[in-house]
Amino acid sequence: MNQSKQRFFIALVPPPDIEHQITEIQRYFATSYNSRGALNSPPHITLQPPFHWLAEDVPKLEESLKEFSANRLSIPVTLFGFAAFAPRVIYIDVVKSPELLEIHKDLMSYLETHWGIVDLVSQSRPFVPHMTVAFRDLTKENFQTAWLEFAGRSLHFEFTAPALTLLLHDGSRWNISNQFPLSA
Template identity: 60%
Template sequence: MSRFFVALIPPQDIQDYANEIKQYFADRYTSSGALKSPPHITVQPPFEWADDNLPVLEASLKEFASEQQQVAITLKGFNAFAPRVIYINVVRSQELLTLQADLMAYTESNLRIVDKVSKTRPFAPHLTVAFRDLTKQNFKAAWPEFENRQLHFEFTADKLTLLLHDGKRWNIKREFAFFSGSN
């Protein structure tokens, strides 16, 4: 069994910016957990999957993605899951909420992947820059610095990304392009 999750990964320039902030948290606030994955917006939380059954998972995600329209994503400012996590805020658009809900329903009905936590709370799209390894004391020090910091990026998500945990960090395993036909 391996651990996977599905995410939207922003373009390289936004990744570079987010990684600089992650590195800042690692250097200044000894929070390096966020560096263990590429900058991302989780749309299917981590789940276990049998390695020998990987083709089924990949084929299923490919089929789902091929039926999705591209989604406009806006990143605006910072927010927090106090007192541990600081993240780049992802604006909750109807398209993004629908994509995530549809993916969760699809993986549940087609792959029997169920994330119990997601069923009990609303989807809160975010791009983590300081992870749960941020101490409460360091959170109190860092949050005022980021609370009102300006940030604005826009990009179009045109694919789903499957990430695989190698025991130390999350790596991109495969990408699945969204439907790109013109209607």
């Protein structure tokens, strides 16, 4: 019996008005610096990096995420300026609030304990919340030029993330599969 696995990740997604403005920045990187990778998903802050999951078990995962989210407070998020993981990634910096650090730690621990979902890379380094605007297909040369342009650029958004978002890869891009309200 062929059990098909799908790729998912879990994130916080900004409200539509902020999402739209960040998508515009991503489009600017696509046209000005030939970096389109960030447009393959809605703007987001990754909490649980991509993992594989059996298609038939998605309802169990969703029910579990619903339970996890139900007794959590919504998360205040502050986006402030730009930062980089040289020499390939430019991102909108996300302020490391206690609430954000806590939900990240709790979610990773919950998924490992309940479902055996573990991301060894993210376990081995500190959590740096960010919203990617250019990566992977950004050449080192274009990174240098783009970073000169964006390093000192100001940007400031604040929002409250009302839900955890489960994103599913359809073979070419990431799409919102479901959202789980943070409702406490």
